[in-house]
Amino acid sequence: MTSTDSSTDASADRVWFITGASRGLGRAFTEAALQAGDRAVAVARTTEDLAPLSAEYGARLLVLGTDVTDRAAVRQTVDTAARHFGRLDIVVNNAGFLAMGMLEEFGEEQARAQMETNFFGALWVSQAVLPWLRAQGSGHIVQVSSIAALGGFASTGMYSASKFALEGMSEALAAEAAPFGVKVTIVQPGGYWTGLYTAGLTATEPLDAYAPLRAELEKRFAEESVDSMPALAAEALMKLVDSDDPPLRLLLGSRVYDLAFDVSRERMTTWAAWEETSRAAEQAVPAPEGHGL
Template sequence: MSKTIFITGASKGFGKIWAEAFLKRGDKVIATARNIKNLEDLVQQYKDNILPVQLDVNNREAVFTAVNKARDHFGRIDVLINNAGFGLFGAVEETTEQQARDQFETNFFGLLWATQAAIPIMREQKSGHIIQVSSVLGVATVPVLGIYNASKFAVEGLTESMVPEVAPFGIKLSLVEPNAFSTDWGGGSAIHTEPIEVYEQVKADLYANFTPDFFGNPESTIKAILQLVDSEQPPLRLFLGKVAYPLVQQNYEARWAEWDAWKQVSDEAHG
């Protein structure tokens, strides 16, 4: 049975790859982008099965209008995929106020607005699946992406807390947590801070890890996303890529060791 899927940030990268995969198998797709010219090829090929919508997710009113337009056009929204976002590269000290605010406006607040707009529709339907494109960096951090990490940690906390709120309405939630992939996320779509020389070494150490096999193939995520969308009992969290699991495993083992080492202090603080 075909689904109606609303996906933000669909002009390139994961968004466009997944939108096309849904369309190929007969789903209906509402594809939003700041520049819908990048969707013209999909419109020409899939015609009435795709509704392109020009949208800046930072504009809450525009997000609500777009979601309601999508529902009116296709009659329902089965799946919302909050994919819009970008990377902000730079040490925390280097980051300007505007850069930090812009990062959260898109990565967190844009996602929040679309989620809020979709819930009443899905509640009325008594079904729906909201998929938040987070990151492995919403679970474990690396340096030089501090504000990006923080925005994805916020997405994780928001989404997990929503599960018991919307479950009674038949709404499911999933966090997709990719490791690095060969998309435009770290390229033209990324923002870089004005560098301060003292952070050059930590940047060099991080970038030294970026060997060719460190980056996943975006096309290889299609099978996983289709399986997630079709699952009757989708997971709350799903890693994409083989780098994510060992990174998080190492991170959490270190966390538990530290918590255990300080457990007596923690207990005594209870009173």
Template sequence: MAGKVWFITGTSRGFGRVWAEAALKRGDSVAASARKLDDIAELVSRYGDNVLPLQLDVSDRAAVREAVATAEKRFKRLDILVNNAGYGLFGPVEDVTEEQARAQLDTNLFGTLWTTQAVLPIMRKQGGGRILQMSSIAGVASWPMLGLYHASKWAIEGLSDSLAQEVARFGIRVTLLEPGPYRTDWRGSSAVWAVPGPAYAEWAEAPSAGSLPGDPEATVGSLLEIVDMPDPPLRAFFGASALETVRAVYADRIRTWEQWDSLARAAQGNRSERN
């Protein structure tokens, strides 16, 4: 079989759909998952046997394992995992319900974990593979009304940093994709709102996805370059403003840590005095 084999979650729209089509256009094969098979029927009709459509809710660990096993049986190997499935939860931390908080982490964080765990034994057995984790600029910076979304993406950052160190010796490379604002469905029909209470009324609406600067189609070249690199980066921003934004955030953090370094040193204690 020519080409690489991808397993991509969340291929019904947005980045997942764009990247699945890009892989297929260049002759690769894709196990494409979505919550509803109707959403990916067009991929099957256009690319035939190169597409394995999988109905999947990534928060269901057993279903994830079954889907990955089905993909391996069909294609005999899995070269690239793209953990793309996820959505945005908007609203004040104070007003997020327990159900909303758990659902956000179940999909964005645990969905990523379950799929990663299911694919790793296959990649270890075949002596290598690529894991692309969908993080975000929201995984390294934060803004109001996105607390639980940030929590899910910051967790993916830490998980994947450790993962990369654990699996490098098996020939498996991990890359955290960190897009800035793009015109995807993240702020559209797939978004969930925790209704703000009166104290947060000024943040009652999220900006429309149409007002965001990034074009998802423009990410294809960079994504494929990362996939084909012999030694890909652990982290990669997508979007022209991401580095500038995060540089300012990190500079502010350094200033704060430096300003209060005396407290940190005082908290260290003195071993000889205690003895």
């Protein structure tokens, strides 16, 4: 696979492919890449807000309008981007939104929509870029997950489900891509002022039965929420992609860092308490008749 665009600058540095690039973390990542002298492909459903960046950075920025839930469109977009710049180096799967509500309140359409963008969108992009990255023998796929992937939390259960699915897929992707020189990192951000709770938010029709719990959660969010500017996440991302040995997982923020350790300790304590029952549930025996390999 080679470039068909001879006008691209062969001396330019890395080429980024960033989804959800029009606002929030995606916008901050795009700006950081361009400010570092790299080239970038900014992908979003609506691209009007990216016009100022196009005017400022010219040929180093390619803006493409794409819905990541459309697998065929994603593949076409990736191929267009790779041929335009001649390669892809860093792929950031950032597109996503938050569907908020108690699990009982979700209809099928809302539940599937959450998975279509947050999980399947990242899967389609990952599938589409792999042929290019494998052919190069290099590349770095960054999957933007969430603090919500550390556990299931009341009122964000479907969002957590989408991010749990993303992380499970990404762990397998890391193992499958490594032999080809392609790296994968799951980034787990805490709170940032990204518009996730406004433009990126949908909500279920509330059931009266959950009113007390919803009021308790709103009070807790107001008192405990810690949100930072997206530029800080972009600084961390630049350190990540500059590393010769990037981790499989990277936590962004003190709150998510502390929560990750708290959740891990709690799980280990529970597993230890039930160790006897767990171990008793396993005993190797020959394969029953008809169950052989």
